[in-house]
Amino acid sequence: MTQPLWSKEQTIAQTELQKKITQFMSGGDVILDRELMLYDIQASLAHVQGLQRIGVISGEELAKITVALDKITKQFQSGDFVLDSRFEDCHSAIEWFLTNELGETGKKIHTGRSRNDQVAVATRLYCREALNELANSSQQIAETCLALARKHELDILPGYTHLQRAVVSSWGMWFASFSESFCDNAYAAKSTCELINSNPLGTAAGYGVNLRLDRDYTTKALGFNRKQVNPIYAQNSRGKIELQVLSSFKSALLDIRRMAWDLSLFSTAEYDFVKVGDDFCTGSSIMPNKHNPDAIELMRAEYSRLVGAYNEIESLLSLPSGYQRDLQSTKGALLRGVSSALQCLQLVPSLLKSLVINVSKCEASVDASMFATDKAVELVIEDDMVFRDAYRHIKYNYQELESRKAIDSLKERVSPGATGNLFLSEIEGRLGAL
Structure with a gap:
């Protein structure tokens, strides 16, 4: 494994116990970070651009780091660079790559940021x-x-x-x-x-x-709203x-x-x-x-x-x-x-x-009882019957519903959004506004 970012020593010879502890603490991270690797590279580029804007690194150093970040991006996408157990996570992998490519210049990337x-x-x-x-x-x-x-x-x-x-x-x-x-x-x-x-x-x-730090710049560079x-x-x-x-x-x-x-x-x-x-x-x-x-x-x-x-x-x-x-x-x-x-x-x-x-x-699968609500409403409108009386009448007189057709029920139910009036144009309008 490469040297952890938090280590004070130049090299670490891990004991078996330390290896087990490291595996417990970050063993799964390196696999999960394959999903985040490209995002971290994207953010790293914005960060070093911001460092150059405030004079922490030079324009020449920024150019070299930019080329190296583009290189690791392409190698990661092609599978030539693999995020594996050599690293703690994607962050340490990127810093290792830059240091390996650029020496002291690569070490400057972590200035002003934390994992x-x-x-x-x-x-x-x-x-x-x-x-x-x-x-x-x-x-x-x-x-x-x-x-x-x-x-x-x-x-x-x-x-x-x-x-x-x-x-x-x-x-x-x-x-x-x-x-x-x-x-x-x-x-x-x-x-x-x-x-x-x-x-x-x-x-x-x-x-x-x-x-x-020019945080307004990195905000804009990364496409954040604020x-x-x-x-x-x-x-x-x-x-x-x-x-x-x-x-x-x-x-x-x-x-x-x-x-x-x-x-x-x-x-x-x-x-x-x-x-x-x-x-x-x-x-x-x-x-x-x-x-x-x-x-x-x-x-x-x-x-x-x-x-x-x-x-x-x-x-x-x-x-x-x-x-x-x-x-x-x-x-x-x-x-x-x-x-x-x-x-x-x-x-x-x-x-x-x-x-x-x-x-x-x-x-x-439609039976006569399923027209009962339609008929109750009709009795209210056509026979001037109050709804509760119409409800009780239909409940005990389903035979009045035997001749009704399902397609007529669909077409006649015209309240907004109902089967005869689906208002699909309104849904389409909302979708068009997305």
Whole structure:
């Protein structure tokens, strides 16, 4: 292993115990940091540019460091440079590379910063991109659902409450419900991104440094909306930022869980309302007849994985002000939660497009009782009957509903957003404004 950044000695010969302690303290970090490596390089470039602006390094030194950072970026992307057990983390790896390439000049990169603000800024950059991907995925799901809502606007789907038949509904309304919900999820992701898009670089270990760092420059260079002003808060916000990000993902996956539950039920032989595409299903190792919607079931489970990550971070944040090593443990939960959630969300548009609706089965599942609410409203309007009297009348006279047609029920339910008036243009307008 390379010399730790915190070491006072030039070389360290580790005992077996020390090796075990090092493995415990940072063994997993070097693997996790493969996700953060490029963000840390990006922040390192902005930092040295800022150092040059205040005269800590020369223009010539900046040029050399810039070339070296570009070199490690390309080598990391190609696989020629591997972040492995030689290093504590991505931060030590970058500094080692620069020192190996540039000698004394490479050692200057850490002036005015700590690994604390390095981790914070790399994580912030990662979170910003993750939220943008969440917003994009949510928008794609919403747009897919909107298109399917138009396609199946008047295709009948029994509506349920308490898992009991309630009223006649439509696949158009079902798809529109998820289009609107993922429109909200996209807006929520963008709002969270705006909230967390502040720059902690230059706050060092949580107390600032005795240099006039050009934090406004690094803020602009890294695309942040503002700088995070207070150094103590820069450390206190670690974990809190991660929870805000995961909370946005939880909102999206909560909708996925409900969608997956519906499709799991509707695709059973007992319902037979819809067939899930073969790509999203598997067979059984022993039962040749099985066609299992495994991908949907795993999508349904994804929310619980994310909640686990959220709870893992939340449970360790009972800490005093300032940096505590416990905060290192937020990294794994965040990266695992975000990565898995994005994989799930990116599959949803293709899943929805694979669905084949069994129109005849859906229509056959409508019975006369499901027109009762429509008829009660009609009695109020046409016969001037008060609603409670109309309610009781229909409850004991279902025979009056036998001749009604499901398609008429869909078309006549014209309250804004209902089956005969889905207001898809309003959802489309919100999506267009994203």
